[in-house]
Amino acid sequence: MYRIGKEEIEEVAKVIESKNLFKINDALHETEICEEMMRKQFNVKRSLLVTSGFAALTSALVGMGIGPGDEVIVPAYTYIATAMAVVAAGAIPVIADIDETYTIDPCKIEEKITPRTKAVIPVHIQGFPCDLDAIGKLADKYGFQILEDACQADGGSFHGRRLGTIGAAGALSFNQFKIISAGEGGALLTDDDRIYERALIYHDASAIAFFGNQLDGISEPQFCGSEFRTNEIAAAVLHRQLEKLDGILADLRKNKAYLTGLLKKKYKIGASNDLEGDCGTTLPVVFENEAEARAFAAKVGTGNYLPIDTGKHIYTHWTAILEQRGALHPLLDPFKFPVNAPFVPDYKSQVFPVTLDLLARTDFLLVSPDWTEEQMQKIAYTVL
Numbered sequence: 001m002y003r004i005g006k007e008e009i010e011e012v013a014k015v016i017e018s019k020n021l022f023k024i025n026d027a028l029h030e031t032e033i034c035e036e037m038m039r040k041q042f043n044v045k046r047s048l049l050v051t052s053g054f055a056a057l058t059s060a061l062v063g064m065g066i067g068p069g070d071e072v073i074v075p076a077y078t079y080i081a082t083a084m085a086v087v088a089a090g091a092i093p094v095i096a097d098i099d100e101t102y103t104i105d106p107c108k109i110e111e112k113i114t115p116r117t118k119a120v121i122p123v124h125i126q127g128f129p130c131d132l133d134a135i136g137k138l139a140d141k142y143g144f145q146i147l148e149d150a151c152q153a154d155g156g157s158f159h160g161r162r163l164g165t166i167g168a169a170g171a172l173s174f175n176q177f178k179i180i181s182a183g184e185g186g187a188l189l190t191d192d193d194r195i196y197e198r199a200l201i202y203h204d205a206s207a208i209a210f211f212g213n214q215l216d217g218i219s220e221p222q223f224c225g226s227e228f229r230t231n232e233i234a235a236a237v238l239h240r241q242l243e244k245l246d247g248i249l250a251d252l253r254k255n256k257a258y259l260t261g262l263l264k265k266k267y268k269i270g271a272s273n274d275l276e277g278d279c280g281t282t283l284p285v286v287f288e289n290e291a292e293a294r295a296f297a298a299k300v301g302t303g304n305y306l307p308i309d310t311g312k313h314i315y316t317h318w319t320a321i322l323e324q325r326g327a328l329h330p331l332l333d334p335f336k337f338p339v340n341a342p343f344v345p346d347y348k349s350q351v352f353p354v355t356l357d358l359l360a361r362t363d364f365l366l367v368s369p370d371w372t373e374e375q376m377q378k379i380a381y382t383v384l
């Protein structure tokens with residue numbers, strides 16, 4: 001989260017004064033306002049505000065009809081929540097390596113496709129857009145669905161279209177560490193009515209038929225699901241954050257371009273599938289080896305890190321997945337379902353060399369939208 005202040009405080013105060021904190025109400029309708037804003041801002045038919053990015057991913061997979069017997073391909077470099085969402089839907093995550101853009105390698109996706117591959121989750125990690133053209137071609141060829149994990153890329157785009165709206169569905173996150181935040185929160189975006197309807201039912205399975213007229217116009221039958229319902233306080237914060245989103249992105253991109261200009265004469269900058277759509281949060285500087293990357297990081301001091309040090313963002317740290325504990329009880333564990341068990345990968349023996357190599361010899365400089373040119377010159381001065 002980059003910018004928060006009196007606008008959010010005033011909006012939250014209005015909600016509290018209204019004494020209507022539940023998402024269905026006759027007062028401020030903050031949840032509905034956010035969903036409407038997202039539909040317009042992202043140019044998408046359906047949007048659903050939920051409690052987290054994980055909730056958005058899981059609801060999307062359920063909406064897409066993914067479940068036991070299915071494989072879903074995920075990148076080796078993503079937060080563990082991406083893979084956990086697949087397991088939460090009852091399916092099996094299949095891991096594929098990344099390429100020099102830090103995002104999933106379309107060639108590696110193709111190597112992993114089997115008759116059971118029902119979906120691929122390209123993750124726009126650090127706001128870096130995946131190559132959705134190449135992945136889209138594979139989807140057409142092999143008949144799988146694309147769920148975009150845009151949890152780290154709120155508002156970014158690929159060739160002019162917002163991330164999260166190009167595949168069958170997309171997921172955003174609004175937790176503390178994202179481009180905009182409501183403390184916690186997430187959103188599902190889709191043009192597909194069936195995905196939306198199933199996700200709507202799944203995300204609020206008990207209250208959906210109880211409060212308001214949420215099931216009006218919904219033709220999908222109700223089924224037992226979860227409780228990922230948002231609330232009006234989170235929505236009030238998000239309302240004001242959504243208004244700030246494009247300004248934040250414009251300033252992030254401007255500053256990333258400026259700092260890149262200063263550094264690129266001496267340093268190699270990481271590759272991108274679409275620099276214009278890139279969110280600008282992160283400037284990757286690539287080195288020949290880890291020692292050089294660490295020496296650079298030490299010189300910069302604060303506001304940077306080597307991605308290899310980011311724990312559960314790297315498949316080697318996905319303990320619950322690697323050790324195949326997919327649920328609270330063995331009988332509920334998708335890794336042990338007879339329909340899944342014969343093809344569960346031996347995760348522990350798998351090695352994804354590009355992920356391990358590239359992340360260890362890259363330094364990520366975290367860009368601020370509020371830097372002045374003088375501040376960026378100072379940062380550059382420490383390493384030039």
Ligand SMILES: Cc1ncc(COP(=O)(O)O)c(C=O)c1O
Nearest residue numbers: 052053054079081082151173175
């Ligand atoms: C790539 C990615 N996917 C999914 C998530 C899950 O989002 P949340 O924490 O809102 O559940 C995160 C959160 O950090 C993430 O970085």
